[in-house]
Amino acid sequence: MIDFNGLRQDFPILNQRVNDESLVYLDSAATSQKPQVVIDRLSHYYQWDNANVHRGVHTLAERATRKYEASRQRVADFIGAKSSKEVLFTRGTTTALNWVAQFAKTVLQPGDNVIISIMEHHSNIIPWQEACRQTGAELRYIYLKDDALDLADLNNKLTEQTKFVSLTHVSNVLGCVNPIKDIAALAHKFGAYVVVDGAQSVPHLAVDVQDINCDFLAFSGHKMLGPTGIGVLYGKEAILEKMPPIEFGGEMIDFVGEQEASWKALPWKFEAGTPNISGAIGLAEAISYLDHLGMSAIQKHEQELVDYLLPQLKAIDGLELYGPNNSQGRAAVFSFNLKGLHPHDVATALDYQGIAVRAGHHCAQPLLHYLGIESAVRASLYCYNTKEDCDKLIQAIRATKEFFNGTF
Incomplete structure (x- = not known):
């Protein structure tokens, strides 16, 4: 049985520090990282x-x-x-x-x-x-x-x-x-x-x-x-x-x-x-x-991350999440905005904390226009991510809110 929690060891790029923090890579929808064997x-x-x-x-x-x-x-x-x-x-x-x-x-x-x-x-x-x-x-x-x-x-x-x-x-x-x-x-x-x-x-x-x-x-x-x-x-x-x-x-x-x-x-x-x-x-x-790894095992692991992360994101006051509210039928892609903050400011603040996310229109401008927004922050997960990564994301979002707004 594959231990997905230890999988990041197969990916040399993940074993580094960014801004003196352990890297949490949450931009796999843009591009995934490569295992050593590749x-x-x-x-x-x-x-x-x-x-x-x-x-x-x-x-x-x-x-x-x-x-x-x-x-x-x-x-x-x-x-x-x-x-x-x-x-x-x-x-x-x-x-x-x-x-x-x-x-x-x-x-x-x-x-x-x-x-x-x-x-x-x-x-x-x-x-x-x-x-x-x-x-x-x-x-x-x-x-x-x-x-x-x-x-x-x-x-x-x-x-x-x-x-x-x-x-x-x-x-x-x-x-x-x-x-x-x-x-x-x-x-x-x-x-x-x-x-x-x-x-x-x-x-x-x-x-x-x-x-x-x-x-x-x-x-x-x-x-x-x-x-x-x-x-x-x-x-x-x-x-x-x-x-x-x-x-x-x-x-x-x-x-x-x-x-x-x-x-x-x-x-x-x-x-x-x-x-x-x-x-x-x-x-x-x-x-x-x-x-x-097995595609069914990958899907199961990512579904567990979706089940774990989705309610925590929804619980953050002032965070507007786009996409299905139910974790079933939802992939490990989370686009959101924080009230009063520009997505690029949020992404930059998260990067200071070692968390790599993407901000912008995600090459989907007609969709964002339909949603009534110009851009969004996106966190996207893959097989090498863990619940600990999700915890760090939630902590970093809350810290970002506190820094910019002075309140949780």
């Missing part, structure tokens, strides 16, 4: 295996290619894909969602519509704004009911002209977990493609793409203990077969003549240029670490 794997690749992949016949190239493609299979197994052909390596969630939106431009026509929600990250808003603007399609938003997705609103807005439904699985601001499987089943009745932003879900929940039956899933390595600059776009093989490449150049070609070219088979037709080889290998190692 750092070592990256170092080992550059020290022993560094070579370009796929075309070289020398030993280093063959080793690099083997490990790169093994990483693709590792990802496919982790998310329950039918085949590694359905796993495309990208720079991250943003790139992956942009690729889908580029595909959408070949599908959408005037009179069609795309449905997203008001809680989306900018990466799942702007590409759709552009796709609709360039094709004449309509961009429709689902709004909220009781700080959760309003499914009745979705029902009302779905039509036969809905071609794409693109939603976050877990809100990076509200922390609410959306019922993606049910939404996918409903959207498919109208013949729509279902796109899932899994940036905040894949690192924390057991996500099986065949079970939820999404058509696309996008996520980032750096939010799930892996390196930056590596991400994944999952797509059903039949869809990817008819989806044109997004970028063109080396690696993705089969034949090039003076006036024409043909593409490699899946998944390589989408991966132009030298890929992020070390990033893919590092991501595979991160997945191995997560599998060792």
Whole structure:
């Protein structure tokens, strides 16, 4: 059985002091920290295996290619894909969602519509704004009911002209977990493609793409203990077969003549240029670490932290908390404001006490505008956090209130 309370020892960056205080890292929704095994794997690749992949016949190239493609299979197994052909390596969630939106431009026509929600990250808003603007399609938003997705609103807005439904699985601001499987089943009745932003879900929940039956899933390595600059776009093989490449150049070609070219088979037709080889290998190692912990165990541990922290935050006078009031169906993401204090002042005060949180609009300006605020403080937890971290956060918030307001 894994001792999550001792897990921080696996993460060298957490074993330091910030402003003469033991570091409490509560910004994992922005990026997660990396265990030593991932750092070592990256170092080992550059020290022993560094070579370009796929075309070289020398030993280093063959080793690099083997490990790169093994990483693709590792990802496919982790998310329950039918085949590694359905796993495309990208720079991250943003790139992956942009690729889908580029595909959408070949599908959408005037009179069609795309449905997203008001809680989306900018990466799942702007590409759709552009796709609709360039094709004449309509961009429709689902709004909220009781700080959760309003499914009745979705029902009302779905039509036969809905071609794409693109939603976050877990809100990076509200922390609410959306019922993606049910939404996918409903959207498919109208013949729509279902796109899932899994940036905040894949690192924390057991996500099986065949079970939820999404058509696309996008996520980032750096939010799930892996390196930056590596991400994944999952797509059903039949869809990817008819989806044109997004970028063109080396690696993705089969034949090039003076006036024409043909593409490699899946998944390589989408991966132009030298890929992020070390990033893919590092991501595979991160997945191995997560599998060792067990995604169900991670989810249970984080749920215990949510159950522990949520009532304490709600008990602080003058603290406005956004998202579901109930701990069930809520991820370990807590966005809040302290009455009379700017979020950046709060975040700075917490940093003085060794606590790393994020303040700002969290790349979700439409949501914050909908909530009637401009910015918020966000504390986000992961597998390496503990109840002691939660206690320190509560103490630091109270100390911050006392410093600025003179009262508790």
